[in-house]
Amino acid sequence: MASHKLCMIPGPIEFHEDVLQAMATPATSHVAPNFIPVLGESIELLRQILFTSGQPFIIAGSGTLGWDMTASNLVEAGEDVLVCNSGYFGDRFGECLETYGAKVTHLRVPIGEAPKLDDVAAALKTKKFKAITITHVDTSTGVLADIKGIANVVRKESPETLVVVDGVCSVGSEEIRMDAWGIDVVITASQKALGAPPGLCVMGVSERAIGVFKNRKTPVPNYYANWNRWLPIMNAYEARKPSYFATPAVQNIFALNVSLKQIVAQGIEKRFAVHKEASAKAKKFIHDLGLKLVPTSLEHAANGMSAVYYPEGVAATDLLPKLAAHGIVAAGGLHVEIAPKYFRIGHMGISVTEPERGHLDATLNALKASLAECGYKGAL
Ligand code: PMP
Numbered sequence: 445m446a447s448h449k450l451c452m453i454p455g456p457i458e459f460h461e462d463v464l465q466a467m468a469t470p471a472t473s474h475v476a477p478n479f480i481p482v483l484g485e486s487i488e489l490l491r492q493i494l495f496t497s498g499q500p501f502i503i504a505g506s507g508t509l510g511w512d513m514t515a516s517n518l519v520e521a522g523e524d525v526l527v528c529n530s531g532y533f534g535d536r537f538g539e540c541l542e543t544y545g546a547k548v549t550h551l552r553v554p555i556g557e558a559p560k561l562d563d564v565a566a567a568l569k570t571k572k573f574k575a576i577t578i579t580h581v582d583t584s585t586g587v588l589a590d591i592k593g594i595a596n597v598v599r600k601e602s603p604e605t606l607v608v609v610d611g612v613c614s615v616g617s618e619e620i621r622m623d624a625w626g627i628d629v630v631i632t633a634s635q636k637a638l639g640a641p642p643g644l645c646v647m648g649v650s651e652r653a654i655g656v657f658k659n660r661k662t663p664v665p666n667y668y669a670n671w672n673r674w675l676p677i678m679n680a681y682e683a684r685k686p687s688y689f690a691t692p693a694v695q696n697i698f699a700l701n702v703s704l705k706q707i708v709a710q711g712i713e714k715r716f717a718v719h720k721e722a723s724a725k726a727k728k729f730i731h732d733l734g735l736k737l738v739p740t741s742l743e744h745a746a747n748g749m750s751a752v753y754y755p756e757g758v759a760a761t762d763l764l765p766k767l768a769a770h771g772i773v774a775a776g777g778l779h780v781e782i783a784p785k786y787f788r789i790g791h792m793g794i795s796v797t798e799p800e801r802g803h804l805d806a807t808l809n810a811l812k813a814s815l816a817e818c819g820y821k822g823a824l
Contacts, residue, residue, distance in 0.1 A: 510631030521545025586751030617748030734823035
């Protein structure tokens with residue numbers, strides 16, 4: 445791979461040489477006999493990774509397309525949706541839902557907090573919600589929501605409400621068990637912990653949600669995102685048959701397939717554990733430097749990323765260029781209310797599952813050195 449600064453942001457992440465190699469597949473028809481089984485197998489692998497018997501979708505686009513798919517296929521205009529909002533991505537998902545006519549109620553938490561189960565239960569009592577959305581890891585705050593606990597509350601309080609998880613920053617780095625936990629939709633994208641380049645929207649949809657979709661009363665108010673068009677395509681590829689609605693991103697799917705096979709071969713349970721260990725190491729290092737995390741407790745801090753406040757006297761304009769000079773690309777703040785006050789580091793995928801690459805150590809050492817160069821004395 446060409447030498448480059450390490451991309452240690454919360455996605456896109458560093459990907460494996462074999463994944464990069466797969467992007468170099470020569471021009472291939474989307475109905476070629478060497479492509480059909482690759483998409484078919486990727487759909488099957490996703491069922492294993494998401495622990496679901498439901499319907500995976502792999503469609504050219506990004507994570508945002510998953511919001512459009514959910515909002516236009518599962519919700520009808522005028523229906524209520526409860527958005528568990530722990531940051532920037534809750535606001536944006538809410539906007540997307542409203543675009544298709546949903547009536548959105550935001551259950552907002554203070555910055556750095558995670559949604560509380562009692563508050564979710566109370567909100568569910570106020571009206572009948574067609575769906576509840578939860579940002580599993582809000583990439584703007586690094587907060588990890590308790591999707592298992594929330595799904596359990598939904599089952600008790602409002603069993604018909606569809607449980608939708610925005611897992612763009614969590615699938616592949618955080619534990620998710622769709623069927624066992626009663627989750628109806630998981631949305632993600634190729635460029636985060638699934639370990640492939642950007643370009644694909646990836647979803648898992650429960651059989652129950654597909655049933656709700658099939659029974660909708662009004663037409664789907666979308667052309668490209670319409671599951672009536674995509675379901676036959678996903679089914680055909682899985683049956684290893686050619687089919688066409690809109691051209692799949694052939695090379696991206698070759699690359700995703702390599703990464704999904706690596707994830708399954710390595711063991712999904714092990715992957716969860718490795719991300720937890722790496723995150724604990726990163727967060728201890730950050731704490732020992734005297735810095736404070738945006739999440740208010742380690743109990744609800746994501747395992748695939750860390751959002752960290754700058755110490756007194758250090759600003760984004762100081763630290764990020766210094767990190768880059770050490771060969772590390774980190775991200776600035778995103779949550780509008782605190783954006784200039786914090787930065788974000790990703791620790792997902794091969795950067796943690798293959799520690800011999802030294803990505804995390806290089807990042808943490810560069811952080812320490814860069815802070816010193818910024819004049820920070822703190823606990824260095
Ligand atoms: N949800 C979350 C939690 C995200 O982190 C992101 C991207 N950072 C998105 C949705 C949108 O995904 P994309 O940028 O791939 O469209």
